[in-house]
Amino acid sequence: MLFHPATFAPQLRCNRRMITVRKLVKRFGPKTVLRGLDFEVESGEFVALLGPNGAGKTTFLRILASLSRPAMGEVQIAGFFLPGQASSVRRRLGVVSHLPLLYGDLTAEENLRFYGRMYAVPDLPPRITEVLEMVGLAARRRDLVRTFSRGMQQRLAIGRAVLHDPDVMLFDEPHTGLDQDASVMLDTVLQEVAARGRTVVMTSHDLARTADLASRFDVLSRGKIVASVQRDDMESTNNLLAFYRQAVEEA
Amino acid sequence: MKRKSQIANFFRALWAVVWKDLSAEWRSRELLTAMLVFALLVILIFNFALELDARARASVTSGVLWVTFAFAGTLGLNRSMATEKDRGCLDGLLLAPVDRSAIYFGKAIGNLVFMFVVEVIVLPIYSVLYNINLFRPGLLLVILLGSIGYVAVGTLLSTMAVQARTRDILLPILLFPLVVPIMIAAVKASGGFLQDLPWIEVSTWINLLIVYDVIFVAVAFMLFDFVVEE
Amino acid sequence: MESKPRFLSILDSITAILFVVAVVMVFFYAPLERTMGAVQKVFYFHVATAWVGMLGFMVAAVVGILYLVKNERKYDIAGLAAIEISLVFFFIAIILGSIWARPVWNTWWTWDPRLTTATIVELIYAAYMMLRQGIEDPDRRARFGAVYAILGFLSVPLTFISIRLLRTIHPVVVGNSDPSGEGSFSMTGPMKTTFFYSLFVFSVIFVDLFWHRVRMGKLAAKVEELRLKVSA
Numbered sequence A: 001m002l003f004h005p006a007t008f009a010p011q012l013r014c015n016r017r018m019i020t021v022r023k024l025v026k027r028f029g030p031k032t033v034l035r036g037l038d039f040e041v042e043s044g045e046f047v048a049l050l051g052p053n054g055a056g057k058t059t060f061l062r063i064l065a066s067l068s069r070p071a072m073g074e075v076q077i078a079g080f081f082l083p084g085q086a087s088s089v090r091r092r093l094g095v096v097s098h099l100p101l102l103y104g105d106l107t108a109e110e111n112l113r114f115y116g117r118m119y120a121v122p123d124l125p126p127r128i129t130e131v132l133e134m135v136g137l138a139a140r141r142r143d144l145v146r147t148f149s150r151g152m153q154q155r156l157a158i159g160r161a162v163l164h165d166p167d168v169m170l171f172d173e174p175h176t177g178l179d180q181d182a183s184v185m186l187d188t189v190l191q192e193v194a195a196r197g198r199t200v201v202m203t204s205h206d207l208a209r210t211a212d213l214a215s216r217f218d219v220l221s222r223g224k225i226v227a228s229v230q231r232d233d234m235e236s237t238n239n240l241l242a243f244y245r246q247a248v249e250e251a
Numbered sequence B: 001m002k003r004k005s006q007i008a009n010f011f012r013a014l015w016a017v018v019w020k021d022l023s024a025e026w027r028s029r030e031l032l033t034a035m036l037v038f039a040l041l042v043i044l045i046f047n048f049a050l051e052l053d054a055r056a057r058a059s060v061t062s063g064v065l066w067v068t069f070a071f072a073g074t075l076g077l078n079r080s081m082a083t084e085k086d087r088g089c090l091d092g093l094l095l096a097p098v099d100r101s102a103i104y105f106g107k108a109i110g111n112l113v114f115m116f117v118v119e120v121i122v123l124p125i126y127s128v129l130y131n132i133n134l135f136r137p138g139l140l141l142v143i144l145l146g147s148i149g150y151v152a153v154g155t156l157l158s159t160m161a162v163q164a165r166t167r168d169i170l171l172p173i174l175l176f177p178l179v180v181p182i183m184i185a186a187v188k189a190s191g192g193f194l195q196d197l198p199w200i201e202v203s204t205w206i207n208l209l210i211v212y213d214v215i216f217v218a219v220a221f222m223l224f225d226f227v228v229e230e
Numbered sequence C: 001m002e003s004k005p006r007f008l009s010i011l012d013s014i015t016a017i018l019f020v021v022a023v024v025m026v027f028f029y030a031p032l033e034r035t036m037g038a039v040q041k042v043f044y045f046h047v048a049t050a051w052v053g054m055l056g057f058m059v060a061a062v063v064g065i066l067y068l069v070k071n072e073r074k075y076d077i078a079g080l081a082a083i084e085i086s087l088v089f090f091f092i093a094i095i096l097g098s099i100w101a102r103p104v105w106n107t108w109w110t111w112d113p114r115l116t117t118a119t120i121v122e123l124i125y126a127a128y129m130m131l132r133q134g135i136e137d138p139d140r141r142a143r144f145g146a147v148y149a150i151l152g153f154l155s156v157p158l159t160f161i162s163i164r165l166l167r168t169i170h171p172v173v174v175g176n177s178d179p180s181g182e183g184s185f186s187m188t189g190p191m192k193t194t195f196f197y198s199l200f201v202f203s204v205i206f207v208d209l210f211w212h213r214v215r216m217g218k219l220a221a222k223v224e225e226l227r228l229k230v231s232a
Helices: A057-064 A086-091 A108-118 A124-134 A150-162 A180-195 A207-211 A239-250 B002-028 B030-050 B054-086 B089-095 B100-130 B137-161 B167-178 B180-194 B199-228 C006-029 C038-070 C073-105 C113-133 C138-169 C189-231
Strands: A017-028 A031-042 A046-050 A072-077 A080-082 A093-096 A168-172 A199-204 A216-221 A224-230
Touching: A017 A057, A017 A199, A017 C138, A031 A057, A031 A199, A031 A224, A046 A057, A046 A207, A057 A072, A057 A168, A057 A199, A080 A086, A086 A093, A093 A150, A093 B089, A108 A124, A108 A150, A108 B002, A124 A150, A150 A180, A168 A180, A180 A199, A199 A207, A207 A239, A216 A239, A224 A239, B002 B030, B002 B100, B030 B054, B030 B100, B054 B089, B054 B100, B054 B137, B054 B167, B054 B180, B089 B100, B100 B137, B100 B199, B137 B167, B137 B180, B137 B199, B137 C138, B167 B180, B167 C113, B167 C138, B180 B199, B180 C138, B199 C138, C006 C038, C006 C189, C038 C073, C038 C113, C038 C138, C038 C189, C073 C113, C073 C138, C073 C189, C113 C138
Parallel strands: A046 A199, A046 A216, A093 A168, A168 A199
Antiparallel strands: A017 A031, A017 A072, A072 A080, A216 A224
8 A cells, every 4th residue: 555655654553444434324314415335544544535515525524523323334433433432433533624613712722721621631731832833823822712813713623633642633624714825824734634644534625625635535426435546546636636527427 | 440530531521611611701701791781681671560669579579580590591501502503612522532411511510600690690789779688598599409400401402402593592482381390489489588488388399499400400411412412 | 105004094984983972972971060061061072182182292202212212213203293283182172171261260261280281381392393393404303302302291290280389389379279179070970981981082083193193294204205316
């Protein structure tokens, strides 16, 4: 298995199955959103989940995040099953959605302190400083999150998600509502997160953004993974668009 | 050993939720200000509506107080849950590896504290306005018991209400018919203490409040999982 | 298309016959009550409809628990069916109670514990319907509905007890509320027979309507499913 250099994982975390999903079915009332989805991620991979709107990307990610229960099928993350061992899975997960999941009336530092306590992070104060520096918000640690721009909130949201040093990170459309500069800054942080050998699954409908980040591209359409390609198997990232279009049309 | 650390985890998470709510409120004071101003307005309106003269006051005070607490309480409950929903924070809480009941009790204790603060401020103001001493141990006991039951049900229902399309209007409609027993018992017990009735006449109501509190704290705690988990 | 089960058609006819017999019994078999006269005959159906109302709410709470445990859609359909039927029957019971109260207590409305509790219960389940209407996601609607049905049913006895205490402990009461006071009477043999027969008939009516409503709910779910299949 080949890895993009930026996401190359340390030996220990390498080549271990991190996420296994088998025959996943999710229904909303009479509507079936996921129809027998199979999905596997090796430790250290950075997978971009692409797909048209309404394909079930967010639903799938919410199931991986243990926020939603599947109707049928098996989900295993880091060796633990969902929903039975949800607590063990949650400890190893970091989730960033298009909402920041932060409290506007608390400062950046207080937000991290709160989540740190919820995750029982040991030695919290130095860890908070470390994370704030990583996401470039050390100077504004004592400012209310309410006063932050959208981009800063999103970076703090990533800080919140990595605070407890999770093995697996899930990103649900993290670029939504960000301008160009904020997106570029976010990408830097995302790359740094991935470079530490973490497993990342990110949904997006923005092909250009994900092309430089991910090591593998999966296309989700009509509730199933219809195609998958390794970044290294493509001659150039320009081929990604062609690959994506073909996959969606065939589905 | 494992059990012990689980219990420690539970209380750490519970305390984290309470601390978070209290420090956010300490910063903005939005919720408490709104609850207080609203409570005072309700009392003022009652003053005109009921012509609260000295004779009428003795018998209607407990009714006015509890209607005020109930109205101000819904305001607080709604707001406290809305902040969880606005930036997706409810998901943030659920992503944490903590027992859901720690989240429920954390939110409920936070709500209870807000309710107590409002009550503690309203009581002396009412006492001064209408020249009636409301600081009696019996009355404080009733307020404690009544608020616990009210908040136990209210926290659960507000969690449901904020997830509905009609979230702004839904909470009082869901909550008020269910807390009728609390309202009756609390009004009668408060009235009893204010009129210095013997304990025997009040104890039935106190017992009813205790029964309600025990049942609904237990049931709300068991049902909370189903309200937040998908 | 699933056709109507044969036993359901038979039950429809049986229910209709039983109901006609009940009406005949109320008017011709049960004797006229001495002091209240003809209006007392309201009593048989008043109690029977109220009984069906409570039965439905109990059913809703039980299937609510079942839904939360098993997470199967049929329990949600059953819960909604039970509450819809009960809302109507409880409403009839309150109206009949009012009709009875008019000549007996000389007022359309009294704050009698049972009547007041019935009204609050009616409001609880009206709130249940509003809760359901406010939620789009069918699974969430079902879960919240089940939770509220359980809470509502638990609060009913406490509400009744508190109102009862309110009316008996307090000496100054407006209107008559003493249950053994004016308006009470002792039942003679034929009255008892008519009374219990009415309870039985209305229980059968409930079962029949419940079956119809659950069947309708299931068909509606199927229609929705097919519609999605066509549009997909």
